[in-house]
Amino acid sequence: MKKLTPSQWLEVAFWLTFAGLAYVFSFNFSRDIEMYKFGAAGWPRVIIFLIIAAALGQLIQLLLGRGVDARAVGTDTKISTVDVAGQHDTASMIRMGLTFVLPVVYASLLNYTGYYFTTPFFLAGYLYLIGERRAKWLVVVPCVIWVVLTILFTRFLYVGLPVGYWPGFYDFSNWLIVLIR
Amino acid sequence: MLEQLAGGALTLFSDPLSIGIFFAGLIGGMLFGAIPGVNMLTLGAIFLPFSGILSASDAIMFYSVLYCSGTYGGAVTAILFNIPGSPENAPTAFDGYPMTQQGQAGKAIGAAVLCSSLGGTCSVFIMIAFTPLLADWAIRAFGPPEIFALVFLGISVASSVGARTLWKGWLSVLLGLMVATVGLDPVAGIERYEFGFVYLLAGIHFIPLILGFFAVSEVFVQAERRVVGIYRMHAVSAKLPSLLEFWRLKIAVIRSVLLGFFAGILPGIGATLAAFLSYNEAVRWSRTPEKFGTGRLEGVVASETANNAATGAAMIPLLALGLPGGALTAMMIGVFQMHDMEPGPLVFINSSELVFVVFAAMFFANIAIFVLGYLEVKTVTQLLRIPFQFLAPAILLLSTIGAYAVRGLATDVLVMFAAGIIAFFLRRSGYSVAGIVLGVILGRLGEQNFAQAMQILSYDMGAFISRPIVALLIGAGVLTIAINVYRALKGTRRGLGVKD
Numbered sequence: 243m244k245k246l247t248p249s250q251w252l253e254v255a256f257w258l259t260f261a262g263l264a265y266v267f268s269f270n271f272s273r274d275i276e277m278y279k280f281g282a283a284g285w286p287r288v289i290i291f292l293i294i295a296a297a298l299g300q301l302i303q304l305l306l307g308r309g310v311d312a313r314a315v316g317t318d319t320k321i322s323t324v325d326v327a328g329q330h331d332t333a334s335m336i337r338m339g340l341t342f343v344l345p346v347v348y349a350s351l352l353n354y355t356g357y358y359f360t361t362p363f364f365l366a367g368y369l370y371l372i373g374e375r376r377a378k379w380l381v382v383v384p385c386v387i388w389v390v391l392t393i394l395f396t397r398f399l400y401v402g403l404p405v406g407y408w409p410g411f412y413d414f415s416n417w418l419i420v421l422i423r
Numbered sequence: 424m425l426e427q428l429a430g431g432a433l434t435l436f437s438d439p440l441s442i443g444i445f446f447a448g449l450i451g452g453m454l455f456g457a458i459p460g461v462n463m464l465t466l467g468a469i470f471l472p473f474s475g476i477l478s479a480s481d482a483i484m485f486y487s488v489l490y491c492s493g494t495y496g497g498a499v500t501a502i503l504f505n506i507p508g509s510p511e512n513a514p515t516a517f518d519g520y521p522m523t524q525q526g527q528a529g530k531a532i533g534a535a536v537l538c539s540s541l542g543g544t545c546s547v548f549i550m551i552a553f554t555p556l557l558a559d560w561a562i563r564a565f566g567p568p569e570i571f572a573l574v575f576l577g578i579s580v581a582s583s584v585g586a587r588t589l590w591k592g593w594l595s596v597l598l599g600l601m602v603a604t605v606g607l608d609p610v611a612g613i614e615r616y617e618f619g620f621v622y623l624l625a626g627i628h629f630i631p632l633i634l635g636f637f638a639v640s641e642v643f644v645q646a647e648r649r650v651v652g653i654y655r656m657h658a659v660s661a662k663l664p665s666l667l668e669f670w671r672l673k674i675a676v677i678r679s680v681l682l683g684f685f686a687g688i689l690p691g692i693g694a695t696l697a698a699f700l701s702y703n704e705a706v707r708w709s710r711t712p713e714k715f716g717t718g719r720l721e722g723v724v725a726s727e728t729a730n731n732a733a734t735g736a737a738m739i740p741l742l743a744l745g746l747p748g749g750a751l752t753a754m755m756i757g758v759f760q761m762h763d764m765e766p767g768p769l770v771f772i773n774s775s776e777l778v779f780v781v782f783a784a785m786f787f788a789n790i791a792i793f794v795l796g797y798l799e800v801k802t803v804t805q806l807l808r809i810p811f812q813f814l815a816p817a818i819l820l821l822s823t824i825g826a827y828a829v830r831g832l833a834t835d836v837l838v839m840f841a842a843g844i845i846a847f848f849l850r851r852s853g854y855s856v857a858g859i860v861l862g863v864i865l866g867r868l869g870e871q872n873f874a875q876a877m878q879i880l881s882y883d884m885g886a887f888i889s890r891p892i893v894a895l896l897i898g899a900g901v902l903t904i905a906i907n908v909y910r911a912l913k914g915t916r917r918g919l920g921v922k923d
Contacts, residue, residue: 253852257594264601267616275611278874279882282613285870286604293597300590303911334650341646342847345639345819345840352833357823365816372646374812387817391824399465401828 244307254304257297261290341371356406356415362388396422428551431779432787435484444481445784448488449791453799456496457508463493467754479762480777484784486755490734491788493751494694495539495796498727499803502531504818506638506825510629510864511694511730514702516637517857518715518722525718529800533663534720535727536796538676542728543789545680546687546735551782554739554771565689567875568887572896573686574869577696579900580703581861582907583712587853589911595855599862600869602627609871622834629863631826631835635842636856638822642815643847649811663800664720675705675721676728683729687736694733696868699861701729707903716857735785742766742778 265287272283330338348364365384374380395401396419405415435441455466467489474482497508502519515535522531578596586592605616606626617623669676679701686697705725706715715722741752745766759766764774771778806814826839846856880886888894 264616267618271608271613271615273613275613278610278878280874280877282608282611282615285608285873286601286615289597289600289604293594293601296590296593296597299908299911300588300594303588303590330651337650338647341643341650342844345843346837349823349833349837349840352827352836357827361820365820368816368819369812372812372815373649379813383813384816387820391817391820395824395828400469401824402831403824403827404833 243305246304250304254297254301257293257300261293261297264293265290337371341368344368344371352404352406354406354408355411357403358392358415358418359406359411361392393422427775427779428783428786431776431781431783434480434776434780435783435787441481441484441780444477444485445488445787448485449492449788449795452489452492452494453496453792453795456493456512457499462497462509463489464750464754466493467751471754471757474758475761479759479764479774480780482758482762483755483777484780486751486758487738487781487785488788490737490751491543491731491785492792494730494734495535495543495727495792498535498539498723499532499799501637502535502723503528503803503806504638504814505641506818506822507633509695510633511698511733512726513633513637513695513860514698514726514857515723517702517726518717518719520637520641521716521718522720522723527662527718529662530664530668530720531723532796532800532803534669534723536793536800537664537669538679538724538728539731540789540793540796541676542680542683542731543734543792544786546684546732547782547786547789549684550735550738550785554743564892567872567879568890569892569896570689571869571872571876572893572900573696573700574865574872576896576900576903577700577703577861577865578869579903580707581699581858581865582904583706586855586858589907591852591854592858595849595858596862598854599859599864600866601862602632602859603863603866604870609867610874622832625830626867627838627863628829628835629860630829631839632842632863633860634822634826635839636846636860638818639840639843640846640850640856642818643843644850645811646815663797668720672721672724674708675724678704678708679725679728680732683732684736686729687733688739693737694730695864697733698726698730699864701725703861716855731789738781738785742770742781 268283268286268290273281275281344364344367348360351360362384365387366380369380369383374383392403395403405419406412435445451466452463455463467486470485470489474485477485493509494511497512498515498519499508501507501512501516502523505516505520507513507516519531519535522528578600581596582589582592586595603626605623607613607624608615614624682701682704683694683697686700687694702715702722702725705721706712709715709721737752741755745756756766764770822839823836826835827833829835846859849859850856876887888897
């Protein structure tokens with residue numbers, strides 16, 4: 243019997259908790275359907291039980307020591323990812339965290355400030371986060387990407403992009419759309 | 424038959440307007456297929472109002488050509504940037520993008536070009552020869568029980584795509600199946616896991632998920648490498664695969680043509696499932712399944728051959744029975760109706776010229792994909808020379824527009840970025856994003872057909888399993904699961920390629 247690492251226990255616990263919660267929430271829609279015997283909850287519950295079975299299968303395989311070690315198999319790219327995970331210091335952890343947070347903030351702002359105003363700032367911010375420090379490129383690259391894709395989608399493909407509903411941003415977006423079209 | 428086909432070709436190329444429409448469909452499909460956020464359906468919808476002023480044969484021909492080239496178009500971005508232009512190109516990214524990472528982008532795109540062209544051309548010939556016969560058989564033989572059995576086989580193989588262990592493969596697929604249950608249930612429309620959010624009532628759309636799982640998570644992976652200072656640029660090569668390499672894959676090509684063609688005939692199955700099933704079968708029949716997901720040419724070949732083979736096949740129920748297999752063929756029904764025509768068996772008698780113009784146009788479209796695709800390999804692979812820090816914001820912005828354009832919802836963009844973050848950690852832990860996407864796509868189709876099958880058969884499992892095609896497909900699925908579990912428990916399995 244092999245001793246498991248905390249992250250391996252956590253992984254199994256995650257799946258069992260996920261399945262447990264999914265099962266509990268399935269009672270919200272566990273109603274009979276006149277034309278279908280298994281009801282609305284039948285299919286999700288089968289999947290939930292299979293998740294539990296697979297999570298336990300994973301646990302048993304790990305305990306028996308037959309789980310495949312992350313470094314022993316796979317591809318060059320996989321091994322390099324594992325290596326990357328071990329190379330973070332505090333500063334790089336914070337930067338990596340920000341590369342996750344910035345797109346989420348951007349997506350959250352789209353409805354309020356619109357695509358047309360927010361995008362250049364997002365692109366410049368992301369470029370900075372992934373290591374670009376030259377001021378010229380921090381201005382030129384976002385502007386070129388934004389101008390090319392905005393003209394392509396707004397002028398030629400007529401794709402409706404968020405204009406934002408906060409006063410000022412909405413007016414700016416509509417002014418720009420009229421200008422581009 | 425060949426005389427009629429030659430007649431169709433003559434009609435097509437004797438009129439400058441027809442030639443113009445042919446190339447508009449061809450190049451439009453390649454472009455719209457490659458740009459995330461728009462696809463061949465977008466162009467089809469834009470073109471629909473104008474199809475009324477064209478002749479019926481020109482209008483239908485445009486949509487046929489668009490179908491062929493649009494299905495191929497998305498392969499290029501799937502291979503170069505891990506951004507499938509359309510869902511049917513998603514399996515192409517499984518091995519195509521790792522090939523790009525290994526400096527073999529030219530080889531992957533070359534294979535996609537050749538196989539798309541080959542798959543499409545073969546399906547056109549089969550379509551010409553067997554349309555009435557096949558349409559009748561497929562529609563009669565494949566009901567909901569058979570489609571569910573087909574989905575079951577797909578799921579059973581999906582667990583072996585791209586995960587580090589069998590159990591992680593299964594957990595990935597099951598997570599995808601679970602995500603597919605969000606929204607209204609397919610039988611009575613009861614809300615499931617919507618937690619009071621109106622957004623979730625319509626379910627989580629798979630386009631933002633695909634963009635998040637593939638494109639956004641890849642940007643995060645590469646960004647991390649830059650942050651810790653170990654980023655390396657991909658080597659760039661426009662070298663095409665050799666004839667010998669293709670010859671070695673002949674069985675995979677034949678299998679994918681047949682599978683893609685067969686899936687394409689079935690209404691509602693279409694090119695997406697054809698590509699996934701074909702990829703799964705390539706894994707299942709391989710002597711080295713663990714290498715799939717790590718840059719196997721066979722993975723690209725299987726997916727691209729099948730999705731283009733499905734295009735010709737989808738025309739069979741449309742022309743012979745008037746049944747559309749997907750959104751684009753449904754638009755074609757609309758075009759027929761705009762010209763006061765009804766597709767169905769009589770179309771072969773009343774409008775045989777139109778039918779053979781369509782056949783000829785699809786044949787030449789597939790040939791043209793090969794020629795234009797060759798030029799594409801030599802040019803678009805140069806995009807990889809752009810430094811990552813300049814490419815990453817462009818990929819994120821393209822994905823953002825792509826996710827938003829599906830339904831005009833900023834929440835879809837949020838879902839895409841959330842999927843990207845989740846996929847980043849799942850990939851690191853050895854789970855398969857390909858498996859999750861497969862689960863999402865197969866889940867709804869599986870549940871809907873299972874429910875219909877049970878209702879049709881009055882919940883009689885004996886009657887269900889005694890249907891020959893069901894027994895064959897379920898048996899193959901169970902055998903696959905049993906072999907994989909046995910290998911996992913014996914510890915002989917050595918983990919399948921993890922798609923980083």
